[in-house]
Amino acid sequence: MNKIILAAAASSVLLLAGCAATDTETASKVDALTNKVDELSQKVDSLSSEVQKNQATSKSAQEEATRANERINNIAQSYTK
Template sequence: MNKILIAAAATSVLLLAGCASGPDAQTKAAMSQVDQLKNQVEMLSKEVAALKSNQADAEMQAQNASMAAKEASMAAMAAQEEAVRANERIDNIAQSYTK
């Protein structure tokens, strides 16, 4: 009975010593892979932030271009209306000379 208890105690001590030892090669490799993945996630996060910034800039430029196009269209319409009024004045002057 004592031999069994001694064997059980020795086995438990060896098991606990094995669990308390430092990380083995597989654990180190896994930790290295985790670190690499963390670095990749950080890099991808930075790239996503840069792309979002670029997209916001592009949207702003598109809005500015749209506003400029609307302003140009309004200016063209105003010029056309002014040309029509000028033509009417010229027609009225021409009619006054023919009377």
């Protein structure tokens, strides 16, 4: 009975040791993917900033167009026959 428990313990230790060992190829792939994720995160932040700037610019242009249309409408109303 003790031999079976000892054999099971030894095999579980070897199995866990095998799972804990990292392969250098796998580690390098993980590092490459981490770098790509970081790069893409920076690009997303940059694009998000550009979108916010463009939204502000388009809102300003829309407000200016509305004011211009109101001025044109007021001028047109003053020239009624």
